[in-house]
Amino acid sequence: MASSSCLPPGNKFRPTDVDLIAHYLHKKVFGLPLSSDIVKDCDLYGSQEPWEIWKFYKGEKAEDLYAFTPLKKTSSKGKRICRKVGSGAWYGEDAAQEIQDNRVIGYKKSFRYENKASEHDGEWIMHEYTLLGQDQFVLCRIRRNYQLIRKRHLGKKRKCHEVEHTDENHQSNKCFKVRNEQGTEYEAMPPVNDHDFTKDAEANLTLTEALFPGFGTK
Numbered sequence: 001m002a003s004s005s006c007l008p009p010g011n012k013f014r015p016t017d018v019d020l021i022a023h024y025l026h027k028k029v030f031g032l033p034l035s036s037d038i039v040k041d042c043d044l045y046g047s048q049e050p051w052e053i054w055k056f057y058k059g060e061k062a063e064d065l066y067a068f069t070p071l072k073k074t075s076s077k078g079k080r081i082c083r084k085v086g087s088g089a090w091y092g093e094d095a096a097q098e099i100q101d102n103r104v105i106g107y108k109k110s111f112r113y114e115n116k117a118s119e120h121d122g123e124w125i126m127h128e129y130t131l132l133g134q135d136q137f138v139l140c141r142i143r144r145n146y147q148l149i150r151k152r153h154l155g156k157k158r159k160c161h162e163v164e165h166t167d168e169n170h171q172s173n174k175c176f177k178v179r180n181e182q183g184t185e186y187e188a189m190p191p192v193n194d195h196d197f198t199k200d201a202e203a204n205l206t207l208t209e210a211l212f213p214g215f216g217t218k
Contacts, residue, residue: 013038013066017099017129020066021106025131025139028068042067044140049086050113050124054142065142071135088115090126099129106131112145122148 015024024039026032040057044067048056058065074080083090090111097108106129113124122145129139 012063015066017108018101018105020129020139020141021099021131022101024066025068025106025129025137028137028139029131029134039066039068039139042069044069044126044142045072045081045083045085045090047086049088049118049120050126050142051120052086054124054144067140067142068137069140071138083111085113086115088113088118088121090114096130104132 024034027034028039042053042057044050044053053067054065057067072082074082091114093110093112095109098104099106099108109128109130111126111128112122113120113126115121125143125145127141129141131137
């Protein structure tokens with residue numbers, strides 16, 4: 001497990017966009033010492049899936065994950081960036097946003113994880129920060145898309161409830177056919193509980209006898 005920085009009790013790492021670019025990313029790009037290792041060095045455009053990276057560095061905690069990662073170009077002479085990750089890819093959700101500190105110091109882009117073959121499709125969000133004029137390293141913030149996760153959970157719960165309700169209605173409307181001595185068939189509703197009649201140990205009644213008392217007696 002990679003080492004993690006410990007913040008004083010009661011404190012959380014909540015940097016602003018300006019902090020991430022002007023302090024952390026600026027120092028990383030120019031090889032200046034950083035005061036902590038709370039921002040990890042990690043390949044976010046590699047073979048590992050987002051949840052594998054998340055679990056390795058953060059376990060099951062719901063905090064954001066911050067990481068420095070090198071950009072990978074699709075070709076040595078091109079400007080296009082390869083944003084594949086694991087078996088999926090990071091897809092941009094909007095245009096680059098300027099980050100200013102009296103002047104433009106960098107850019108912020110938003111991405112989401114897409115992989116139609118995975119149950120994690122859309123469940124991961126990444127914000128990528130770029131220092132103005134630099135494209136060697138970027139600083140990324142990864143977080144889970146809890147809004148989508150909750151929506152999917154509620155959808156599954158609602159669907160399960162609908163299936164159970166439909167099954168209950170089907171069972172409640174199910175009729176049994178019984179025949180009297182003259183050969184005439186009747187439709188009868190089932191008992192409330194299975195054991196009410198069919199498993200009555202004391203009387204040992206059949207369903208027909210239970211529904212038509214005295215049936216079959218001389």
